[in-house]
Amino acid sequence: MEKRHGRQTVGFQGDVRICAYASVAGQKEKEGPLGECFDIVMPDAEWNEETWEKTESKMQKEVLKAALRKAELKSEDLHYILAGDLLNQCIGAGFGLREMEVPFLGIYGACSTMIEGLSLGAMLIDGGFAEYAAAVTSSHFCTAERQYRMPLEYGGQRTPTAQWTVTGAGAVILAKQGAGPxxxxxxxxxxxxxxxxxxxxxxxxxxxxxxxxxxxxxxxxxxxxxxxxxxxxxxxxxxxxxxxxxxxxxxxxxxxxxxxxxxxxxxxxxxxxxxxxxxxxxxxxxxxxxxxxxxxxxxxxxxxxxxxxxxxxxxxxxxxxxxxxxxxxxxxxxxx
Known part of the structure; x- marks a missing residue:
């Protein structure tokens, strides 16, 4: 059976499972309609770190650790980590996951990065190149504002079309076996x-x-x-x-x-x-x-x-x- 379907779509022949997943959210997100759904809720924007960028790195590290615990796996069980964020040179992922000692593929698709990572990870699993792979992504309101717009202290007005950068992160563990989606x-x-x-x-x-x-x-x-x-x-x-x-x-x-x-x-x-x-x-x-x-x-x-x-x-x-x-x-x- 052909794996390719048309110009842009791929279908997987074997089981590619999301055997575990975890999420991190900030206080503003906790107060929203999905507040009870998140695994980890940050106590504040800093989460005991010196800078917001270090906080975002911590978000990536902790969300992956949470997903690994759910999967009953260790970091050495992963063959690949695919991760990215919005910061220049993807420093949220690079610095956050450096201690994992897992083959790392830094990716960038702006806010599509989570599904990009999931897609590439699924291809690695289906192709037989990995038994377990993780896709991790994050964003932080304060790091995004500092990089893309202006200092928060400036208090500039936002246009009606503007959106609020979510302080949150997610990680999925992809596997060729298991009972997940x-x-x-x-x-x-x-x-x-x-x-x-x-x-x-x-x-x-x-x-x-x-x-x-x-x-x-x-x-x-x-x-x-x-x-x-x-x-x-x-x-x-x-x-x-x-x-x-x-x-x-x-x-x-x-x-x-x-x-x-x-x-x-x-x-x-x-x-x-x-x-x-x-x-x-x-x-x-x-x-x-x-x-x-x-x-x-x-x-x-x-x-x-x-x-x-x-x-x-x-x-x-x-x-x-x-x-x-x-x-x-x-x-x-x-x-x-």
Whole structure:
């Protein structure tokens, strides 16, 4: 049986299982609708570290340790760690996981990094190159603000389209055996650039990439929205979510009945001012590892399509007047 399906989708022949998963969240995330779903809740933004960047590294280390404990594995059982974050040179992952002494692949897909890591890890497992592999991702509100925008002390106003970077992390342990949710297919996205230059409108920049990947996934597998109990994007937020629904409707797909976005789920926008919702690598990571995978394990859903979405901007590109390209990667997760 061919593993490739169409231009962008791969189907796995053997069992690729998520045998364990764990999540970390901050206080603001704890106060949201999913607050009881997270394994570890940070006491504050510093978590006993000297800098926010060191805190984010700690988030990666602790979330992976938690997932390994659940899997009853040690770090030496892992053949690969695939990890990344939003910081320059992915220092959150690099410094956080250096003591693990595991073959390390640092990756960057902006806020799509969790699904990128899961996709690559699943291919390593299915190809017989690893027995166990971990995918880890994080973001921290304060580190993102320091790098991408301005000092927090400045108190600058945020535009209505702006999103709140989630302080959160997630880790999955992928294996060729076990009883966890199964990864059956992945669809790798293409870079999409519709010319959006507003760095505070990431939902608008990422929605075309989510649209392109979702259409490719349906086309490659001959499927539609009704084939999934839940279609989930990473962090399009309120604005990007509505754009995607409208774009898919024009293409002949009604996803409104079973579609949700992690950036809309993680905060209660009526109680806290996060403008257009949540964003960041930790958004899809913490929601996936805190809520979705447990729902699959409990058979709340049988089949879920998760699409990690990312805005491929940097401080340099923004200052140079560049647009904000988007990327989206998809994975099919099955409870059966």
């Amino acid at each position: 199964k990864v059956t297919h992945i669809t790798t996205g293409k870079i999409m650039d519709m010319g959006v230059k507003d760095a505070n409108n990431m939902g608008g920049a990422m929605a075309p990439a989510a649209f392109d990947t979702l259409c490719a996934h349906f086309r490659d597998l001959g499927r539609g929205p009704a084939d999934y109990d839940l279609i989930l994007t990473g962090d399009l937020g309120v604005i990007g979510r509505e754009i995607l629904i409208e774009m898919m409707e024009k293409e002949g797909y009604d996803i409104s009945k079973n579609y949700q976005d992690c950036g809309c789920m993680i905060y209660d926008r009526e109680k806290v001012d996060v403008h257009a919702g949540g964003s960041g690598c930790g958004c899809v990571a913490s929601v996936l590892c805190g809520r979705i995978l447990e729902g699959l394990r409990q058979k709340e859903w049988k089949k879920v399509l998760v699409i990690g979405t990312g805005a491929m901007l940097s401080t340099t590109s923004s200052l140079q007047g560049e647009s904000v390209p988007g990327i989206a990667h998809a994975a099919v997760l099955s409870a059966e």
